[in-house]
Structure formats: structure tokens, C-alpha cells
Amino acid sequence: MAQAATHDHHDEHHDEHHEHLNFFQRWVMSTNHKDIGTLYLVFSLLMFFIGGSFAMVIRAELFKPGMQLVQPYFFNEMTTMHALVMIFGAVMPAFVGLGNWMIPLMVGAPDMALPRMNNLSFWILPFAFALLLSTLFLPGGGPAGGWTMYPPLSLQSASLAYVVFAVHLMGISSIMGAINIIATILNMRAPGMDLLKMPVFVWSWLITAFLLIAVMPVLAGAVTMLLTDKYFNTHFFDAAGGGDPVLFQHVFWFFGHPEVYIMILPAFGIISEIIPTFARKPIFGYKAMVFAIASIAFLSFIVWAHHMFAVGLPLGAEIFFMYATMLIAVPTGVKVFNWVATMWGGSMTFETPMLFAIAFVILFTIGGFSGLMLALVPADFQYHDTYFVVAHFHYVLVTGAIFAIIAATYYWIPKWSGHMYSEFWGKMHFWNSVIWVNVLFFPQHFLGLAGMPRRIPDYNVAFANFNMISSIGGFLFGASQLIFLGVLIHCVWFSKKKATDRVWEGARGLEWTVPSPAPHHTFAIAPVIHDEELAHGHVED
């Protein structure tokens, strides 16, 4: 492997500066996929704690029936901002950061295809979130109509313009990030890295990037219509002018449902990397895994109205969207069974990434099952807008997406930092997280089935016990993430234990052939690929 020396820089003005960039040059003017990936990941971690603190406010208010700590409007701001920050600030940038760091390493590329645009797509985000979070301090308050921004409620918000423009910025960032990832995967692979030899994580990102480019502009269109309805006298969502508030829901969820898969497909990819490593077996059914991701992505475009069953859709639409939604269980089932089959008969060890990956498989599947229940139109009339929905999407997003991101961090951080994290504290983090997250969200299923509505700061005393249990779980789950922070800080700056190049005994793939920590520039000359080094080198046709 000739990845070390000849970084071809072609720049007579800047070449000599290259090895001693100052702080500003290195982090703000970067064209390096590893530095930009790190920026994304650090930003995402910061947003994870900010969004998490909003969640703590919500659970504190809901600890007991009656009004406890905050005003109802502030409570609504918290539910809205928690969602916006976690979705657009924590989960999506974390996946883009992981993709930035790992995709070039996994396909044997020196960097992303369009490195400067890569830097721009990151640097838009801090400004977008400054704009979004600043609304909390505005007279009139921040957005409080839910992250879905349904009119006419959202049109009453004084901060609508700020939110709309923040969403535009996030959309621009996501689209540029996605274009970059597609161009990298299709154009920058090393010779011999055929499409069907790529790691599943790379495949999952290729398909996710396509979804992003397809639906983020639709979200931009939807929020633009909100903006003109509020400020420019249009009537898209006003029945008196011939419009329809439900139109917004259609356009929004045409974005929103693929968005759900944007937040889970890269997680599928991560789990498909980790399980083979610690089961010491190649992934079971590599091609089936790839095609399952593609099928899920396709289906995600024709199921959006299952978020709107209770809004008064024609019967034919409800039946179509119900069946189309249930169809998604088939490719998802393929994936779950293949993960289990990969573990079956493997010589498994249970390091922290593997623990999180196994928890993902089990708990994400629970979220999938409650999703199937919600897909049934008659049942959904009962579940709609209750805590059952809250429990469902937190199982797929927290124990799904977030657990996968945490698993990926433990899995790859030795490659990033060159040091091993503390396995003991990693396991402490895991067991605390996995126990308290269930204490947090499992009772919410019962609350929802009993009829407790979402997004309300007060509730019937009948719901008191489960809410208190849920809040205790919430506080402890939140506190458990401080262990994560401690492990990360320790690993990056204090850990004495050097990581080997391969890091994990069972790890396969190009990213494990470079030193740990990965040098600032890797694969400046295309690596020679040996199929037996790849995770999926011997795909049967």
C-alpha cells in the first residue's frame, strides 16, 4: 500500500505551508475530509447535548401531573426545538461526519470528490443553528408548533421567518453534502473497488445521499410556501383562497418520510460493518443487504401519507398507504434476519461497539414492530398523536440511529485518535444507556395506548406513575451520556493504550490497512486492492 508519501498538491502558493497550518487554516479553511469529518462529529455531539437538555426540560415538566416548572408556551418550544436540533443538528451531521471520515478510507480515495464544497456544507451548519436557537431569545419566542410546522398553527409564530431560513440553510448544507458523497463514491473509488465490493456502510450512504438530494428541496419548497403564506399574502394553505392546510402535510411528509430513512439507512450500514467484525464472519447475504436498503429507499417515496391517516384522507388513499407502509417490513426483515444470521455460529466477542450493535438489532426491531402497528389505519386512529407514537419513533431514532452512531464512534475512534478507549467505561456507558433508555421509552407505549396525547405539558393523574418512571429513566439516560463524553475525552487526550492498525481482530476493509491514527492524508496514490482484505471481497454472483 502506497498511501503515505506523495500527496499531490499542485499548488505553488500553498504547498510549503501545508505541513504547518495554523489553527484557523486547518479547521476553518480545510479541504481535508478527516478534519471536516471531525468538525461534523464534534458539532453533532454539541447539538446532541443541547437537544438533550431540551428533552430534560420536557421530562422534568412531565415528572408529575399539573404544571411544574415551565410555561406551556416554553414547553411547546422545547418539544419543537428538541426535535429540530436532534434531527437536523445531531443525527444527520453525525452521519455526514462518519461518512466524511470513513467513505474515502473505505473506498481507497484520497479525499472527498469536492473538498471545498465539503467544507462549506459543514460551515453552514453552525450559522443555521445559531439562527434557529436564537429564536428562543426573541420577543415572541421561538417556534412552538411542533417540528413539522403544520399551518395554520406555525403561521402564528413570530419566529417563522428565522426557522424557515434556518431550514433553508440546513437543506443547502445537506444537499451539498449528499452531492459530495455521491460523487466520491461513484468517481473516487480505487481501481478494483467494484460497486459490489464496497462496504455496506458506503452503499447505505450512496442511497441515503440520493434520498437527501431528492427530498431536501421539497422541504425547502414546503417551508417557502409557509413563508409566503405568512408574509406575502399567498393562500397555499388557506381554504378561503382555495388552498388546503393538508397540502402542507402532503408536501412536508413527501420530504418527511424519506427523511426518516435518511436517519436510519446509514445506521443500517454501520451495524452491517460492526456485526461481521465481532462475529468474525462475513456479513450474511451481502447483496440482499444492499438490495434491501435500495428497496426501503424506493418504498420511502410512496408511504408519506401514513403520517396523516387521521387528517381525513379519502379511503382509497388510506388503504394504499397502509399496504405500501407494511411492505417496508419485508426488506427491513431481510436486514434483521441477516444480522442475526451473521452472528449465528460466529465466534463472537462483546466489545462496546458490538454491545451497542446487538442492542440496536433488538431495540430497533421493537421500534419497527410498533411502526407496523401504527401503519394499520384503524389502529392508527387510536394511536395517532399519542405517546405511543413518541415511544415508536424514539425506539427507532434513539436506540436505532443514536445507538448506531455511538457504536460507530466506539468502533472507529481508535482509528481516528490512535488510542483505545476505556473498555470498562464504554461498557458502563452501554449498560446504563440500554437500561435507562428502556425505562425512559417503554412505559410511553402504555401511556399512549391509554390515550395520553403528545405535546401537552399537563396530563390526567391516571398517567402519573408511568410518567414518573419515564422521567427517571430520562434523567438517568441523559446522565449516562456524560459517561460517553468522558470516555471520548479520555480516549482522545489521555489514553495511553495505542491502537494497532487493524484495531479489531476481525476487522476487514481498506480503512484498517492504514495506520492508527489515520495520517492526515491517505491513499494519495490509489491502493492496490486485495480481495481477501475487503469485508466483502468474495461476493458470489
Add this chain to the structure above:
Amino acid sequence: MGQQHDIYYVPSKSQWPIVAAVVMFLTVFGAAHWLNAEPGEAGFGKTLLLIGFIGILGMFFGWFRSVIHESMAGRYNSQVDRSFRMGMMWFIFSEVMFFGAFFGALFYVRMFSVPWLGGYGHGVLTHQFLWSDYAASWGNGGGNGPGHVGGDFETVAPWGLPLINTLILLSSSVTVTIAHHALKAGHRGKVLLFLGVTVLLGAGFLFCQAHEYAEAYKELNLTLGSGVYGCTFFMLTGFHGLHVTLGTIMLAIIWLRVLAGHFSKEHHFGFEAVAWYWHFVDVVWLGLFMFVYIL
């Protein structure tokens, strides 16, 4: 793809991305502040918006200048060229989806919400209880909804200016293609002529559209506030007009670059990217002509 290169190219660090992020932020922050200002309140929104907008123009100028310099210096290999091509293709795809949102809104109001308000199909009760005297129709008389918002209006006749604009855009697609073939054949004079004609056609289109808008507001009483007819009409044609404006500016810049001798027979991706964009704008117009004006 991506397999016949010896050495990779990674561009040097650049200040333009962070400049771009800052000026984009200033623009939208200014715009939001302006929109949110109380009537009569001065505020700094407009100023900030203006600064941000000028900053965006400056950023594009600076960023593209440095890319053009690097390209002229021969730094970019065929792999970089492919990355640029993919970037432009997927950017145009994202634009298609953006227009898709507004076309989707148009189809929804025409097929569902307006007929439902008139009592058809799913909307029978809404009609009966809220607006039992509303007879659903599109265009004049019903297109501004049961509230008759914005008052009586007339629609723009498709076979006048819109037809002329269709012919203008279609011929501009032909002229830009002729210019492209001329560029590949190395006939610079012909390129300048036909590209120049394309720019003029784009400007002509914009002139006609401005005229059409003025007429709609003054004589037809068709405004952005004329219910869903007015807002779908102006938002769709307006966003298209913005894209034509952008495309015309890009074509004009390419014309200057041809004049400056930036393009060779083999390497002229800047030209091709703008030509793709122009064809995309053209295709969107055909959709508009069909669904907004004729049907």
C-alpha cells in the same frame, strides 16, 4: 468510472467556503429580521440583507475566479472533471425536485382542494357547512377559492406572450446547442455569435415576463394574493423567472470567458454546465406552459 487516473488531485485550502457561509447567514438573517420588523420600525434587516447579498455576489466572483485560475493552470485532471459533472447533474436534479414541490402543490389544488371545496368527492360536508354557494372552477371566478380573495381577476391568455416566450426559450436552447457544436469545432466567432444570441433571447424572455406580470397586476387584477390560482401562478413562473435570470447571467459570463479564450475544444466544462442548466430551465418552462397557462 474513476479508474484510469495515476494521481489524485486534492485542492488546497480556501477561504471561500467560510466566506460563503458567513454571507449566506447575513443574507437570511437580514431577510428574517426585515420580515419580522413591526410596521414602521426601522431595524437593520434591509441593510444586512443588502450587505449579505452583495457579499454573495462577491463570494461567487472570488470563488469562481480561483477555480478558473486553477483550471486554466491545468491542475484539474479528468477525475476532477467527472466530479464537477456529477456535482452539476445532481444539483440540477435537486432543482427539479424543488420545482416538483410547487408543481405538486398546483396539481393538488387543482385536482383535490378546489373541487373538494366545491362539494365534490371528499369535500361534501365542508362545502355544505362552510361555503355552500361556492361553485368550484379553476381560473377566473373560482381559482381564488370560496373566499373570493383578491377579487375578480382574469387569467393570462396562453397564446399571446406566453407562446412567444415558449418560442424564445425553445430557440435559445437551439442556439446554445449550435454554440456548443461550434465550440467543439473550434469556431470561436460562431460561438460568440450564437451564445450572444442565447443571452439576448434569455433577456428577451425576461422582458416579456416582466411585461406580462405588469399587465397581470394592472389590467387583469391577477396578483400573488388572488387565491391559489394567483399564488401557484406567480410562485411557479416567478421561481422559473429567477432561474432564467440566473441562467442568463451565467450565459453572459460564459460569453465573456469565451471572449477571454478560456475554453478549448476538449475542455469547456463551464460552458457545458451552463448549457445543461439552460436546458433544464427550458424544460421547466414547457411544464409551466402546459400546466399553468394552457390547461
